[in-house]
Amino acid sequence: MPKESMTPRERWLAVLTRQKPDRVPMDYWSTTEARDKLKAYLGVSDDAEMYRRLHIDRVVTVSGRYVGPALPDGQDVFGIQHRIADYGVGTYSEVAVNPLAQYDSVQEIAANYHWPDPDWWDYSDVPNQIVGLEDYPIRGGGSEPFLTYKSLRGQEQAFMDLALNPEIVHYCLDKLFDLAYKGTERIYDAIPGKVMISYVAEDMGSQESLMFSPRQIHEFLLPRMKRMIDLAHSAGAYVFHHSDGAVRRIIPDMIAAGIDVLNPIQWRCTGMEREGLKRDFGEQIVFHGGVDNQYTLAFGSVDEVRQEVLDNLRILGAGGGYIIAPCHNIQAVSPAENIVAMYETGYEHGWCQ
Numbered sequence: 001m002p003k004e005s006m007t008p009r010e011r012w013l014a015v016l017t018r019q020k021p022d023r024v025p026m027d028y029w030s031t032t033e034a035r036d037k038l039k040a041y042l043g044v045s046d047d048a049e050m051y052r053r054l055h056i057d058r059v060v061t062v063s064g065r066y067v068g069p070a071l072p073d074g075q076d077v078f079g080i081q082h083r084i085a086d087y088g089v090g091t092y093s094e095v096a097v098n099p100l101a102q103y104d105s106v107q108e109i110a111a112n113y114h115w116p117d118p119d120w121w122d123y124s125d126v127p128n129q130i131v132g133l134e135d136y137p138i139r140g141g142g143s144e145p146f147l148t149y150k151s152l153r154g155q156e157q158a159f160m161d162l163a164l165n166p167e168i169v170h171y172c173l174d175k176l177f178d179l180a181y182k183g184t185e186r187i188y189d190a191i192p193g194k195v196m197i198s199y200v201a202e203d204m205g206s207q208e209s210l211m212f213s214p215r216q217i218h219e220f221l222l223p224r225m226k227r228m229i230d231l232a233h234s235a236g237a238y239v240f241h242h243s244d245g246a247v248r249r250i251i252p253d254m255i256a257a258g259i260d261v262l263n264p265i266q267w268r269c270t271g272m273e274r275e276g277l278k279r280d281f282g283e284q285i286v287f288h289g290g291v292d293n294q295y296t297l298a299f300g301s302v303d304e305v306r307q308e309v310l311d312n313l314r315i316l317g318a319g320g321g322y323i324i325a326p327c328h329n330i331q332a333v334s335p336a337e338n339i340v341a342m343y344e345t346g347y348e349h350g351w352c353q
Contacts, residue, residue, distance in 0.1 A: 001348070002022070002023070002351050004022055004023070005022045006021055006022045007135035007136070008025065008057035008058065008135060008136050008137060009134070009135055009136050009137050009138075009196065010135075011023070011025045011057055012025050012057060012059075012137040012196065012197075012323070013137070013196065015286055015320060015321065015322070015323060016196075016238050016260060016261070016286060018320060018321065019320075020320065020352050021320075021352055022351070022352060023347070023350045023351045023352060024313065024317055024322060024323065024324055024346060024350035024351075024352070025057040025323045025324070026054075026055060026056050026057055026323070026324040026325065026343055026346045026347070026350070027056065027057060027058075027059060027288065027323055027324070027325035028051065028054075028056045028058065028325065028326075029325060029326055029328060029329045029330065030326070030329050030330035030331075030339075031090055031329050031330065031331055031332055033089065033090040033091075033331075033332035034090075034329070034330040034331055034332045034334060034339070035047070035050075037332060037336055038050060038336050038339050038340075040336075041336035041337075041340070042054075042336075042340070054340065054343040054344075054347075055343060055346075055347045056343060057136075057137070057323075058136055059136065059137050059138075059139045059197065060129070060130060060133045060136045060137070060138050060139065061138075061139045061140065062126050062129045062130060062138060062139070062140040062187060062190075062191065062195070063121075063126075063129075063140065063187070064121030064122060064123045064126065064183060064186065064187065065121065065122045065123075065125055066120060066121055067120060067121065067122045068116065068117065068119075068120025068121070069120070074096075077116045077120065078099065078116060078148060078151070078152060079099040079113075080095055080097065080098065080099060080148075080151045080152065081095070081096045081097035081099075082094060082095060082096055083096040089331075089332040089333050090331065090332040090333075095151045098151060098152060098153055098154040098157075099113065099152060100113060100152040100153050100172070101152075101153055101154045101157060103168075104165075105167075105168070106167055106168055106171045109168065109171065109172070110171075115175050115179070116179060118179060118182040118183060118186070121183060121186070123186045123187060123189070123190045124190070126140070126187055126190035126191055127190060127191055130191060130194060137196045137197055138191070138194050138195050138196050138197070139195070139196070139197040139198070139199060139240070140184070140187040140188075140191070140195040140197075140198065140237075141180075141183065141184030141185075141187045141188065141195060141198045141199075141231075141232065141237070142180065142184060142198040142199035142200050142201065142228065142232070142240075143176075143177060143180035143181070143184070143199075143200055143201070143224075143225070143228045144180075144199070144200075144201040144202055144242075145173055145176035145177050145180060145202075145224070146158070146173065146202050146203075146220075146221065147201075147202070147203065148176055149169070149172050149173060149176060152172065153168075153172075159211070162212065162216050162220065166219075166220075169220055170220070173220060173221075173224060174224075177224045177227065177228065180228065181227065181228060181231060184198065184228070184231060184232070185231065188231075188235040188237070192235075193235075193236055195235060195236075195237045196237060196238060197237060197238055197239075197240045197261075198228075198232040198235075198237045198238070198239055198240065199240050199242060200225055200228045200229055200232065200239050200240070200241055200259070201240075201241060201242035201243065202221055202225065202242075202243060203242075203243055203244045203245070204217060204221075204243045204244075204245070204247050204250060205243055205244055205245025205246045205247040205266075205269065206245050206246060207245060207246060207269050207270070208246055208269065208270045209246050209249075209270065210245075210246065210247065210249060210250060211245075214249065214250060214253070217250055217253070218253070222253060222257055225257060226257045226258065229257055229258040229259065230258065233258060238260040238261060239258060239259045239260045239261065240259075240260070240261040240263060240288070241254055241259035241260075241261060241262055241263065242263045242264065243262075243263075244264065244266060244328065245266060245269050246266075246269040246270045246271050246272055247272070248270075248271035248272055248276075248277070249271070251277075251281055251285075252281075255281065255284050255285060259285060260285060260286060261285060261286045261287075261288050261323075262281070262285050262286070262287055262288065263287075263288040263289045263325070264288070264289035264290075264325070264326075264327040264328050265277065265287050265288070265289040265290040265316070265327065266289075266292070266294070266327050266328075267290060267292065267327075268292055268294060268295070274290065274311070274312065274315040274316055275315055277316075278315055278316055278318060282316075282318070282319070282321055285321070286321045286322065286323065287316045287321060287322050287323070288322075288323040288325055289323075289325045289326065289327050289328075290312045290316050290322070290324070290325070290327065291305070291308060291309060291312065291324065291325065291326045291327060291342055292308065292327050293326045293327050293328055293329075293330055293331060293334065294327070296308050296338075297326060297330060297334045297338050297339065297342065298331060298333050298334045298338075299333075300338065301338075302337050302338060302341045305338045305341040305342050305345070306341050306345045309324065309341075309342055309345040309346050309349070310345065310349060312324065313346070313349055313350055317350070320352075324342070324343075324346040324350065326342070
């Protein structure tokens with residue numbers, strides 16, 4: 001087995017800058033239940049040991065510390081109320097109350113709703129969050145406001161608003177993007193030049209198509225996302241764009257807006273075939289993800305997992321520009337053997353000659 005010659009940070013940076021790493025980096029996303037099951041299988045007690053055992057090039061996330069008004073149990077800073085839903089093998093925090101669902105106009109929202117203040121977060125501790133972790137890629141800042149908008153209005157109403165109440169969408173997204181922008185600026189100011197990755201996301205795809213029309217994406221999302229992307233680039237950070245599902249149609253527009261990394265590459269979705277993505281966009285963006293957790297990690301065999309990783313290295317990794325990771329958070333239903341097989345195969349076969 002070759003010997004590693006790079007730190008995780010150097011390895012990620014090599015891929016992002018189109019240089020040759022010692023091996024293909026490997027990232028990790030999972031639910032808490034899946035992580036606990038994996039640690040028990042490996043016989044390790046902490047996350048750091050799990051990452052070391054599986055050769056995972058972990059990403060360290062920094063953020064401000066909330067110091068705003070006290071929040072009631074089960075309620076977030078936006079006034080969105082949550083409940084814990086138990087699905088048998090795992091639990092999720094689900095939205096229970098949508099605080100803006102009752103309003104029919106911008107005027108009503110402005111008169112009755114108080115938006116979070118950027119000063120509700122303190123960023124003085126951000127430098128301490130990376131002490132001793134300088135060898136890892138640092139992620140900080142970014143945005144995903146339509147996800148919050150859906151929780152504020154209710155999912156069905158949020159999508160109806162795009163056609164019926166566009167003025168409400170514009171008003172709320174401006175507020176949400178401004179909040180994300182100011183928080184991101186303050187992270188960059190707290191650790192100048194240290195943030196490698198900023199997460200500019202929005203789930204735009206279903207299993208078969210876009211959930212928005214391209215016109216709606218261009219009207220409501222892209223100009224605001226471009227502002228976030230430009231901010232990240234001005235701070236020397238690379239833009240990590242997450243969008244689930246079948247988003248093939250909008251990828252050229254996201255590249256034009258300036259994204260650097262595309263995640264999660266759900267290649268079983270319509271139009272997301274890996275060969276076509278690599279052929280058409282492989283010179284312009286880095287691919288992150290690609291190991292399916294709808295079937296392969298959750299219900300496939302160890303051999304199927306191994307073959308999929310090999311296929312991803314061959315297709316998405318051809319000539320560089322690929323980071324191995326699951327397509328999204330690994331779920332508790334996924335056997336630990338499959339998770340281990342993903343990383344063992346990536347480590348064994350991901351060396352760059």
